[in-house]
Amino acid sequence: MKSNVVWKTNSQTQLSLLPPSYDDLVPENHPVRIVNIILDRIDIRSIENTYKGGGTSSYHPRDLLKILIYAYLRNLYSSRKIEQALGENVHFMWLSGCIRPDHNTISNFRSGKLKGKFKKIFNQVVILLAEQGYLSLKEIYVDGTKIEANANRYTFVWGKSVKTSRSRIEKQLKELWRYVETVYAEEEQRPNGPDNFEAIDPDQVSRTIDKIDQALKGKDIDKKVKQKLDYAKKNWPKNIAKYNRYEQQMGGRNSMSKTDPDATFMRMKEDHMLNGQLKPGYNLQAATNNQFIANYTLAQTTADTTTLIDHTEDFIKGYGKPPRALTADAGYGSEENYTYLHENDIDAFVKYNYFHKEQLDEKRGKQKRPFAADNLFYNNETDTYYCPMGQPMENIGSYLKKTATGYEQKINRYQAKNCAGCQLRSLCHRSKGNRIVERNHKLARLKAKAKQKLLDPEGIAHRKQRCWDVEAVFGNIKQNMNFKRFMLRGLDKVETEIGLIAMAHNLKKVSLAM
Known part of the structure; x- marks a missing residue:
């Protein structure tokens, strides 16, 4: 060992009068x-x-x-x-x-x-950060991402399967009663049938089975029918009760997890295969500014379109007033959302479907499809469309169409008078009769207005900022914070947990800015 090496002193056993602070x-x-x-x-x-x-x-x-x-x-x-x-x-x-x-x-x-109290605390912190200039509540950028629930990936319930199973019981009840009718075919006195065979209420199903059993009592019946009747007594009423419970827990959703009934099965790419596997999860909606989370909500639906209004309402509830401007991608562009934002005086920089394709086609100089309904000439004064051959297509009526949220859209229908013998018919349409087009004029006006706002300088600036603002937040949460799966179960509890994540994200940014 070299003699000129100097070692630092280890004071592990050194006593001190006062412990360090x-x-x-x-x-x-x-x-x-x-x-x-x-x-x-x-x-x-x-x-x-x-x-x-x-x-x-x-x-x-x-x-x-x-x-x-x-x-x-x-x-x-x-x-x-x-x-x-x-x-x-x-x-x-x-x-x-x-x-x-x-x-x-x-x-x-x-x-x-x-549970149920953290959101107000989060809003207080955001207001405090806004007062200190870290973010602004006037302009927000909205997007969604899916986070896996703390639930078994293989114990799930599908809404369609529940309906199919219920229909199967109804069908088998009818088959059993038809068998009763064949047994009494040669007798003058026949038993009255059940009031209905709908497999909705467990008690009603049980009464129907009892009535079939009483009608067949003392009769020489097929062994398989007897086995089916015994199975029905034992299982069908409790199965109907189980289906009713599942439908109540799903509340209109198409799926749920048995271990966390509030979680919905969604396609996620955060796995080693990156192939969009179905997993139980929640749809996190976040509104950000300057990469700070200004608001968060959790949705149980897979699509972002139906979440925007509830998310914005939650923002207004938390801060007392709506934002001045809201920017979102094409997943939020709908007639209902555009109408809501307009009614609340919020500048909407929200894309609609095919917005990017339109811009790309224009950039490449690609010709518009002359036969597409969107590109037909429309005379607003006479409420008439004209086909590529110049033939008028008059309004033949309208109907109301309801969305998944109950919002009503008015759809107008226009029909050409005579398509027979038209040289362009094979290119124009393939229906047997005269061509009919359906148009939602309100949505068309809203899209035109949205396009104008998205292409002006302010809209371009907001669209550029949205990419690095809200999406960077999701990247930080999932990659840097390694939060890809909830620890808790139930909507109320996971809302608290994602709130803790959101506040931790914000405070970490504050510490980095100092």
Whole structure:
């Protein structure tokens, strides 16, 4: 060993008169200080009021809230790992003041005390950050992403399967009664049939089965029919009760998970195959500004179109007024959404389907399809379309069409007078009679207005910013924060969990900006 090497002194066994302060071990601009400062300024009386008092002392909810948010900021989502960090990590010790709540206390606070109350706390923090200039609530960028639920991927219920199974029971009940009728075919006195065979109510199904059984009592019946009747008595009423429970839990959805009934099966690409596998999950909708999350909601539908109004209403509820401008991609472009945004005086920079294709075709100089309904000449004064041959297509009536959300659209129908012998008929349409086109004039006007706004300088700027604003947030949550699957189950609980993620994301950005 070289004699000129100097080793640093190890003071492990050195006694000290005073122990070191944790405050000396935490850097001045460390994220844990940001969490502590901001949460000290937040009103949490809504949580404090849930404590009844009496008995032993309780950990203060503000302390538990600080611990949870800082844990999520550090990608710690397990209550057991948070408990461990409180005894090993200097920053957790400093933040908590050396209190040591166990994992049950942390878990119960997250899934119980915060349920339904965290959103107001989140809104307070966002307002505070907006006042400090980190983000603006006047212009928001909206998009959605799907996050896997904490549910079994293989125990699922499909709405169509429930309807098919119910219809099968109805069909078999009718077949059993037809068998009764064949048994009594040669007798003058026949039993009256059941009031109905609809397999809706378990008691009604049970009464129908009993009536069939009574009608066949004492008769020489087929052995297979007897077996089916015994099986029906034992299983069909409870199966109908189960189907009713499933339909009530789905609430109009097409699927659900048995282990988390609030979760819907959605296509996700966050797996090693990247092939869009169906997994139980929730559709996270986020409104961002300057890559800060201004608002979040969770939807149980796979499509983004039907989520925009509820998400914007939640924004208005949280901040008292709507944003001045809202930018979103083509997944949100619908007549109902455009109408809602217009009625609430929100500048909508929202794309519609085929917007990009239109721009690409124009850029390439591609000719428009002259026979497409969108490209036919329309005379607004006479309410008449003209086909490529110049033949007028007059209005032959209209009808109302309801969307999945119950919104009514008015569809007008126009028909050509005589397509027989037309040289362009094979290119124009393939129907047997004269051509009929259907047009939604309101949607066409809204699309034209949206296109004008999207192509003006302000619209172009918003479209460019949307890509790196909201999508970068999702990338940070899923990749940097490694949050790809919820820890909790049930819509109320996962809303709290995604709120903790959103606040952790915002506070981490604040710490990076300092």
